Amino acid sequence: MVQTIHQSLECLDKWITHYRSFTTEGHCATYIPALGKANPAQLGICMIGADGTIQKSGDWDVAFTMQSISKVISFVAACLHRGIPYVLDRVDVEPTGDPFDSIIRLEMHKPGKPFNPMINAGAITVASLLPGESPAEKLGSLYALFEEIVGKRPTISEEVFQSEWQTAHRNRALAHYLKEVGFLESEVEEALEVYLKQCAIEVNTEDVALLGLILAHDGYHPIRKKQIFPKEIARITKALMLTCGMYNASGKFAAFVGMPAKSGVSGGIMAAVPSRVRSGDSPFQGGCGIGIYGPSIDEYGNSVAGVMLLKQIANSWDLNIF
Numbered sequence: 249m250v251q252t253i254h255q256s257l258e259c260l261d262k263w264i265t266h267y268r269s270f271t272t273e274g275h276c277a278t279y280i281p282a283l284g285k286a287n288p289a290q291l292g293i294c295m296i297g298a299d300g301t302i303q304k305s306g307d308w309d310v311a312f313t314m315q316s317i318s319k320v321i322s323f324v325a326a327c328l329h330r331g332i333p334y335v336l337d338r339v340d341v342e343p344t345g346d347p348f349d350s351i352i353r354l355e356m357h358k359p360g361k362p363f364n365p366m367i368n369a370g371a372i373t374v375a376s377l378l379p380g381e382s383p384a385e386k387l388g389s390l391y392a393l394f395e396e397i398v399g400k401r402p403t404i405s406e407e408v409f410q411s412e413w414q415t416a417h418r419n420r421a422l423a424h425y426l427k428e429v430g431f432l433e434s435e436v437e438e439a440l441e442v443y444l445k446q447c448a449i450e451v452n453t454e455d456v457a458l459l460g461l462i463l464a465h466d467g468y469h470p471i472r473k474k475q476i477f478p479k480e481i482a483r484i485t486k487a488l489m490l491t492c493g494m495y496n497a498s499g500k501f502a503a504f505v506g507m508p509a510k511s512g513v514s515g516g517i518m519a520a521v522p523s524r525v526r527s528g529d530s531p532f533q534g535g536c537g538i539g540i541y542g543p544s545i546d547e548y549g550n551s552v553a554g555v556m557l558l559k560q561i562a563n564s565w566d567l568n569i570f
């Protein structure tokens with residue numbers, strides 16, 4: 249039976265209420281002290297289809313910082329400005345199976361090239377590759393791309409940035425190591441400033457869903473009818489999201505949810521769902537972008553209830569890409 253928009257919204261409302269009760273299974277990140285102030289019981293979602301259909305439910309409009317979801321935008325911006333070969337000479341496209349902030353493989357695998365841009369070592373390297381001499385210039389290219397995608401100028405949470413800047417000992421260690429082995433193209437503190445400020449960009453689930461929508465359409469903005477970035481970049485980015493986007497739970501997520509997605513420790517998840525070849529009657533068969541916010545995260549750093557909600561949607565609406 250064809251599900252009307254109204255009925256699909258009822259489903260989302262019902263699922264949000266159901267999965268909210270599972271938020272107690274995780275905790276808000278506290279290693280960045282300011283993130284510990286979030287309300288762990290919150291859960292919200294926004295889904296945007298290619299025809300502009302929007303479905304929002306729960307705490308969809310709560311502002312949160314992008315954290316690792318920003319790694320997607322910085323990778324796209326670096327590829328746009330420096331070219332794909334230049335970027336991939338400096339950061340690989342292989343999953344690690346290690347936590348996102350792990351340091352161990354840098355020294356075990358010579359010459360210390362970061363495994364992928366979705367882990368911190370890779371993202372700090374990518375931040376240093378953005379065009380421009382100063383952190384402000386590098387951030388400028390990233391902000392410009394964010395504005396093209398989301399349709400508004402990004403704002404930074406100064407509180408979250410300062411909180412992480414003062415406590416980012418592990419990221420500093422990663423950056424110093426990368427500088428020593430020659431993969432960082434700027435000074436350590438400059439690369440960190442760019443990386444930590446991009447992580448502190450404030451969004452809501454609608455902004456994140458728009459990013460997912462454009463990736464789902466290979467860099468094309470189906471509502472504004474504009475190619476924002478080339479499809480070659482979109483494809484590599486989605487492959488990276490599928491293999492590395494949910495950290496060292498990416499395999500499980502691919503197997504049981506089956507969508508290219510990227511999470512952040514603030515509890516956000518962005519997913520890019522392509523159009524179905526054999527389209528059924530379920531909602532969003534023409535593809536969609538999904539933004540989720542649920543700040544209670546699991547041991548891998550992924551939103552506990554957010555992952556459960558995505559699994560439900562993928563199964564019920566046949567949106568698993570496999």
Ligand SMILES: NC(=O)CC[C@H](N)C(=O)O
Binds near residue numbers: 368511514
């Ligand atoms: N996984 C994340 O979202 C990590 C981002 C965070 N800013 C960090 O570097 O630790």
